[in-house]
Amino acid sequence: MVLNNIEKLIEKYENGETTLNEEAQLKHYFSQETVAPHLEMYKPMFNYFLLNKQEQFTKNVPLKTKKTFNYKWISVAAVAVLMLGFYLNSNVLNTNDCNELGTYCEPEQALNEVSKQLAMISNHFNKGTQSVNYLNTFEKGAATLGYLNEVENTTNIIFKK
Structure with missing residues (x-):
């Protein structure tokens, strides 16, 4: 029971x-x-x-907490100062002459400069492609070798039988 x-x-x-x-x-x-x-x-x-x-817990439990310095507020203040500095700096630069930053105030002048730079890049690319033209000749020679390998394979078949 x-x-x-x-x-x-x-x-x-x-x-x-x-x-x-x-x-x-x-x-x-x-x-x-x-x-x-x-x-x-x-x-x-x-x-x-x-x-x-x-079982019993025998360790001492500290009742007073240590005061720690909170570093989060320092980083917040640093970010605020940096943002304020960037904002004020950008306002000062906008009022100055356009050529200070390497930019052009007139669109026609900027277009002419971009056209010059693109022409220079195109010229360098054309020089590079001329030096690689010999690869076409190499491909033709490799194709001829392929035909020779086929002829050799057929002659091997004929003479082995």
């Missing part, structure tokens, strides 16, 4: 429906030397709960 009661309590315990008194009964049953063989697997768990209940 006691074993039946323990099995019902274990089932309730696994479902999370036991009361504190029922858990105490389970702990008492599994702390004994003799336990039913099919319930042996629960014995280490309930013995652990009994031993864990006796």
